[in-house]
Amino acid sequence: MSTLTKQDTFSSLIEAAPNNFASARATGKEAYVFQGLPAVKAEEYKFTNISKKLEQNLTDFSTAKPLPLTDAQVKAAVHEGFEGSVLVFSNGQFIPGLSSKIDEVEVSLISEKADLPIGSIANPKKDVFAALNQASFQDGLFISVPKKTQVDKAILLLSFDEANEGQVIQPRVWIEVGDFAEVTFIDQTVSVGESTYFVNEVVEVKGGINSQIHYYRLQNEGKNAIEVSTIETDIQKDGRFSSVNISLSGDMVRNNLNLNLKGSNSEGNMYGIYLLNGKSHVDNHTNVDHTIPHAESNELYKGILADQSRGVFNGKIFVRQDAQKTNAFQQNNNILLSEDATVNTKPQLEIWADDVKCSHGCTVGQLDEEALFYLQTRGIDKLQAKGLLLYAFAGEVLEKIETESFREYCDSLIQERLGSKF
Incomplete structure (x- = not known):
């Protein structure tokens, strides 16, 4: 297996990782070493030079320690009218003492689930930052919604971030939703200050047969935050996964959203807004993989860009040879409010089946x-x-x-x- 050198940017972070999940961590480490941080001309990061951003802005490539939080801080951060459960994170670490108890849902630390197949959904070989997280995350959150359970009120994943000296925050979440179950998650981050830090998040979602999963994400980080978020889900027969991602702030943000449609009559929906000003840079990379006949995907991302902000959209839809009767729609629309604002958009559609209904497109205007x-x-x-x-x-x-x-x-x-x- 390849080894790290002292010159590797995140070598100290990986070497300091806990010794659990040895096989998964070894796979993550090998994938990280093999891929390396994205080069300037790397196709998947062509318009987002995050390697340079990290090297220029991080000074301490170590894991940020949890912040001291109070009940009052948590209550103040929950939006008005919310009636669901709250699961609290501090610098990427789950804080049970400040979190709600959810009677019908199992919630625990990932470290308590020794047989959890970490990386079986979010493959570390697909992206170097998923590999980095798998190799070096400290601990994470395990959420299991039992079969036929209808969670009536949303679950808020509320993260408080503040890391001095350019430290690293690595949330890791595993969600499994049983057959015929339904649940809504809201993923929201509160930046406690304006310091520079790097968030590298991985969320793996395992949906059961006829499961209904809603995942809403609000990114409103501090203006100096650098972030890579990877969310990947397996969707089984008759299942539905719907995502809405709203990006409002941050220095440089990269969102990877991957949907694997693995059952007939499954449905994946991806919607997003990026509303940018200043010098914010947001890159939305999405991937829908149709592998089974009679499945559907819908995607609509919209951007409003002002000042010197930059938006990137790269959406891929794959329709495999066996995925007949596929319906797939993809659209990216943008409005530029400044001559200095920039958007790079690249919707992609690759079809190997011949009995499908697919469309994709993009617009950029004023x-x-x-x-x-x-x-x-x-x-x-x-x-x-x-x-x-x-x-x-x-x-x-x-x-x-x-x-x-x-x-x-x-x-x-x-x-x-x-x-x-x-």
């Missing part, structure tokens, strides 16, 4: 001047009219959030950013 003029003739000032048009553009994604309190919270954040509130 606000509709006629619509803007129309609103102004109705007595709405130009700034607010602009905000209303942008909010209407984003609303098609927001309406995909089925948890009302969270949808209203995101709605408020976006309206405030866009200046569309009356």
Whole structure:
């Protein structure tokens, strides 16, 4: 097996990893060494030079220790109207003492599940940061929703991050949802300060037959945060996985979302908004793999970019030879509000089957001047009219959030950013 050298950026982090999950960690380490951090011309990171960003901004390549938190801090961070359960993380580590007890759901530390097949869903050979996490994560959260269980209220995964000296935060979550079960997760991070740190998150989701999983994610990190997030799920027969990702802040953010449709009549839905200003850089990489006949995927990502911000969208849909009767839709739409804002978009569709309905496309443009003029003739000032048009553009994604309190919270954040509130 390949070995690390002292020159490897994260070598000390990997060597300091716990000694559990030895086989999985060895696989992660080997995959990390084999791939190495992305080079400037690496195709998958062509428009996101995260290696340079890490080398320039991190000074301490060690694991950040958990922050001291209080019940009052947790309560203050939960959005108004939320009635579900809260699972608290501090710098990537699960904090049981500040978290809710969920009667119908098993929640424990990953370290308590010695036989858990870490990396069997989020393959470390696909991406070097998934490999890094697998090789060096400290501990993580295990969540199991039993067969036929309907979790009526959402589960909030609430993370508090603050790491001085450019340290590393590595959340690891394993979620399994039994046959005929249904659950909603909200993944939200609170940046306690404005320091520079690196978050490298991996979430593996194992969906059962006819399971219904909703996963909503709000990224509103501090302006100096660097983040790579990898979420991957296996979707079985008659199962449905729906994701909404909202990115509002951060220095450089890379989102990897991978859906594996492994059963007939399975469905994967991916929706996203990236609303960027300043010099924020957000890269959304999505992958849908159709391997079985009679499956469906829907994808819609929208970007609004101002100032010197940069957005990247790279969506891939694979329809394998046996995946006849596949329906797959993919669309990426963007509005640029500044001459200095940039978007690189690359929707991709690869089909090996011949009886399918698939489409993909992208648009990049500016606000509709006629619509803007129309609103102004109705007595709405130009700034607010602009905000209303942008909010209407984003609303098609927001309406995909089925948890009302969270949808209203995101709605408020976006309206405030866009200046569309009356």
